[in-house]
Amino acid sequence: MEFKDYYAIMGVARDASQDEIKRAYRKLARKYHPDVSKEKDAETRFKDLGEAYEVLKDPEKRAAYDRLGSDWKANQEFRPPPGWNAGFEFSGRDFSAEDAARYSDFFESLFGKGFNGGHSAGGGAFRHPPGEDHHAKVLIDLEDAYTGAVRTLTLQAPGVDAQGRPAARERTLNVRIPKGVRPRQHIRLAGQGGQGHGGHGDLYLEIEFRPHPHYRVDGADVHLDLPIAPWEAALGATVQAPTPDGKVDLKIPPGSLPGRKLRLKGRGIPGKTPGDLYVTLQIVPPPAADDRDRDFYRDMAERFKSFNPRARLGVTS
Numbered sequence: 589m590e591f592k593d594y595y596a597i598m599g600v601a602r603d604a605s606q607d608e609i610k611r612a613y614r615k616l617a618r619k620y621h622p623d624v625s626k627e628k629d630a631e632t633r634f635k636d637l638g639e640a641y642e643v644l645k646d647p648e649k650r651a652a653y654d655r656l657g658s659d660w661k662a663n664q665e666f667r668p669p670p671g672w673n674a675g676f677e678f679s680g681r682d683f684s685a686e687d688a689a690r691y692s693d694f695f696e697s698l699f700g701k702g703f704n705g706g707h708s709a710g711g712g713a714f715r716h717p718p719g720e721d722h723h724a725k726v727l728i729d730l731e732d733a734y735t736g737a738v739r740t741l742t743l744q745a746p747g748v749d750a751q752g753r754p755a756a757r758e759r760t761l762n763v764r765i766p767k768g769v770r771p772r773q774h775i776r777l778a779g780q781g782g783q784g785h786g787g788h789g790d791l792y793l794e795i796e797f798r799p800h801p802h803y804r805v806d807g808a809d810v811h812l813d814l815p816i817a818p819w820e821a822a823l824g825a826t827v828q829a830p831t832p833d834g835k836v837d838l839k840i841p842p843g844s845l846p847g848r849k850l851r852l853k854g855r856g857i858p859g860k861t862p863g864d865l866y867v868t869l870q871i872v873p874p875p876a877a878d879d880r881d882r883d884f885y886r887d888m889a890e891r892f893k894s895f896n897p898r899a900r901l902g903v904t905s
Contacts, residue, residue: 591666592694594640594653602658605752606645613641639691648678649699651746651754654693662666668697670799677724677745677759677791679782719784725794728765730803730810732834732859736767741793768859769795770808802830809856809861815872831865838867846871 595602598612606822620627620634627633643878652673660666670700724743732739749755763775774792781789797805804811814829824842828835831852839849848869856863896904 589693589697590662591660591662592639592692593660593662593809594643596662597640598644598770600644602654603753604644606647606748607752609641609644613637613645634692634840636710639695641692643695643699647746647748647754648676651678651744652755653756654697671725671727673698674725674727674796675741675743677743679722681718683741707736717787718785720782721789722781723794724791725796726763727796727798728769730797730800730805731832732765733767733769733797737765739763739765763793766793768857768862770857770859771796771805798879801868803832805857808859808861809866810863811866811868813870814838814867815870816844818871821845821869821871829867840869844869 595604598609598611600608600645604612613663616637619625620630620637622631622634625634635868643653655672655676656669684711722745726741726743728737728739739762740760741763742758744756744758747755747757761780763777766775769775773795775795777791777793779788782793783789802812810832812829812831816825816827819825820827820840821844822842824844825840826837827840829838834856836855837850838852839847840850846869850867850869852865852867854862855865874881876885
């Protein structure tokens with residue numbers, strides 16, 4: 589997927605005002621409209637222009653797009669960074685997946701389903717809030733979902749200043765993270781949304797986990813790659829394994845092969861139906877750091893010279 593430089597498409601600076609963006613769009617729309625333009629690529633240019641304007645005319649989408657930074661170049665291979673839009677507080681304006689599908693894969697990857705949250709906070713009947721609901725994606729540590737926690741979160745609400753240029757209002761909230769919360773679930777903060785005629789709407793925080801150096805999360809299940817020594821795999825052993833809830837003693841069955849998966853039932857994310865923790869074994873040989881170590885490996889090679897680890901691939905050496 590190629591990165592699209594919306595500012596370059598519209599020919600405006602990154603600090604252009606909303607009025608400057610609107611004027612640039614009107615000028616280029618007249619130039620490239622397929623019904624009047626004689627340019628060979630008028631239809632493509634007009635579609636790209638409409639996509640760029642869809643983002644840059646909206647302070648919320650523009651602020652999110654700006655967060656990607658200015659180092660990306662047009663046509664460069666692109667994948668959205670994890671949590672790229674976390675910490676931004678968006679209004680509850682509708683923006684459907686159908687809208688996203690009208691534009692490029694790049695646009696849909698940023699502003700498709702889940703861009704500005706949803707209304708599924710779980711529990712209770714639907715109600716009509718007195719004000720405007722707001723949404724924000726927030727990143728928490730996996731360990732917080734195991735124990736529950738109170739965290740101080742800072743959100744930025746995109747907007748424009750008096751000159752029509754991008755500006756952000758920042759606020760800090762103390763938020764209780766409930767034990768057992770899972771990715772894409774929502775925490776509802778009553779009365780913390782936008783103000784309306786009858787009061788304030790609610791703020792919905794969509795939960796995502798920060799990337800973890802040890803664990804991967806799949807729903808309520810958690811995965812860990814565990815290094816073990818060759819003799820632990822061959823002979824069996826009891827080793828310590830980390831979990832987000834503390835260390836446990838894990839029994840390695842004799843004759844374990846690389847990639848073997850051990851299941852620790854109920855050691856995943858807590859809940860009414862807790863997830864499981866899956867440990868995948870990775871056999872790590874000790875280094876041959878000196879002559880003595882190398883001699884040991886030579887002895888091992890002689891001892892197991894009939895062993896062919898590539899036999900299943902149909903090769904003999």
